[in-house]
Amino acid sequence: MENLLRELVPRVLGALVRRYGNFATAEDAVQEALIAAAAQWPDHGVPDNPAAWLIRVASRRMTDLLRNEQARRRREDTVAGWVLPEQQRSPAADQAHAETDDTLILLFLCCHPALSGEAQVALTLRAVGGLSTAEIARAFLVSEQTMTRRISRAKLRIRDSGLPFAMPSGPERADRLAAVLHALYLIFNEGYVSTAGPHLQRVELASEAIRLTRFLHRMIPDDGEVTGLLALMLLTDARRPARTGTDGRLIPMAEQDRSLWRTEAIAEGVALVTAALPRGVPGPYQLQAAIAAVHGEAPSAEQTDWPQILRLYELLLRHGDNPVMALNHAVAAAMVHGPQVALPLVEAVAGDPRMSRDHRVPAVRAHLLELAGEPEAACEQYREAARRTPNPPQQRYLNDKAARLRQ
Structure with a gap:
């Protein structure tokens, strides 16, 4: 009930x-x-x-x-x-x-431009998510x-x-739709990797974001970015069963048991993004979904098509100044061209004030230094990354990486 x-x-x-x-x-x-x-x-x-x-x-x-x-x-x-x-x-x-029209209008109303992003997310979860x-x-x-x-x-x-309680039109609708998608994206990300708390994931939040985005896709099936966001969520969430061990320990993608990935979610996500991409110039959510699809279709970590992922990240960076995407681009560059090429890219991201306390910068730097054969420097960066993240499973994983390098 x-x-x-x-x-x-x-x-x-x-x-x-x-x-x-x-x-x-x-x-x-x-x-x-x-x-x-x-x-x-x-x-x-x-x-x-x-x-x-x-x-x-x-x-x-x-x-x-x-x-x-x-x-x-x-x-x-x-x-x-x-x-x-x-x-x-x-x-x-x-x-x-149509009752569904009211729900769609509520989504747009909850993402009123007068509200902060945090308020939009909270109100969406309350009014539309229930x-x-x-x-x-x-x-x-x-x-x-x-x-x-x-x-x-x-x-x-x-x-x-x-x-008024009505669907916005024209440019206002496009702006508000972008806010709706961003709110759903934030809800999903908080569910997939919680910013704090004892657990790596909050399954109920990720599931609610997928449910609401699926509903939005039913209402606006021809919007490429709505389709792309749903595909991205499905492809990313498909890996959830393999992301943690029985003891709650974080397992990185390269080490995951891919037989645990949910194949039906991957197939649906791939079909969605495949249908969306030819419709026009792909937006950020479609490109992120395409990257997730390449990972999802790779039989093993070693067989991942990193050159294709690198090209997709280069396209993604053209859509705006996003330091997280730039950091992911550096990882892809390392997998294609080697860590020495990627390390300067990481340093460029490290200089961004928005990433000054983000754990992902030293974590990626540590990974690249490890690949470059510099274990002592990598160890210190893993420890710095662990100090910066508030998430206990991530702290444990990063400290374990540092400890193994010291052995």
């Missing part, structure tokens, strides 16, 4: 926001309807139309909340100012409107009270912006 309620959240919330226009109050009403469902459905059974049941209960609660707010503010025009013309729509008209505030707080490693305040501020900012 929990999964069903989570899937219904964006439909119900979208229906209320479309009818009443107040995002913050609608979200509160939906949460109370979910509590009512969790209390009643186990005893009385799931209704024939659970979405309609939730919309009906949430609408009643929404009316109460609006009346309370009206009384508190003592201004008759307050509620009227919140109400969109769509409030006059009948319930039948709401049912006729995660509780406590779950989101754990993902961000903050207290539930802190996350409650953060989400409340985001909802109020959307309300105060006066943004």
Whole structure:
């Protein structure tokens, strides 16, 4: 039942926001309807139309909340100012409107340009992903009270912006779609490699990002970057079963048991990116997906087509100044031309202020120094990388690499 309620959240919330226009109050009403469902459905059974049941209960609660707010503010025009013309729509008209359209609009609304990237991610997880505030707080490693305040501020900012509950059009839609994709990308990355906490991965976050991106792809199937992002997530997540040992120890890609990789996810990801690439000039997500596809199709680490990966990274770097992609390009250059060619590329990235405390710079430098036959220098860089990362599995892996070089 929990999964069903989570899937219904964006439909119900979208229906209320479309009818009443107040995002913050609608979200509160939906949460109370979910509590009512969790209390009643186990005893009385799931209704024939659970979405309609939730919309009906949430609408009643929404009316109460609006009346309370009206009384508190003592201004008759307050509620009227919140109400969109769509409030006059009948319930039948709401049912006729495609529920999936409401979910898509919610995704764009959560990525309002007035919000910070962190707020966009949190609100997307709450309103569209259906995660509780406590779950989101754990993902961000903050207290539930802190996350409650953060989400409340985001909802109020959307309300105060006066943004209508409608799909943006023209250049605004393109800008907002980029923000939506970036938010989903950040959610997936946090799930695939957590920035802190005891575990390397947060499977529930990565899975939620894939679910939401898959939904977005169904709604906008012809957008190459949406397709590319879904392909990238599937191809990357396919390696998850082989990334850690039974003791939680990190296993790098070159040492992974590729028989554990999920072949169905790789096949789907390869098919998606193969279909997207010929449509026009590939964007960053498509190129990253193409790189992941080359890795996914390689029978072994030794048989990886590194020249092709290097060419793809060179194309990717043309899309913007991304120091992480530049660091990955250096690794690919090392695999094709040797570590001595790649080390200056790493030093160029190390000079970027955005990477001044990032553990990946000394980690890559250590790997290249090890390949170049300089174990002592590599050992020190592995230790420096371990000091910089807050993730315990990564710390353990990097310290183990340093220890082996000292033997």
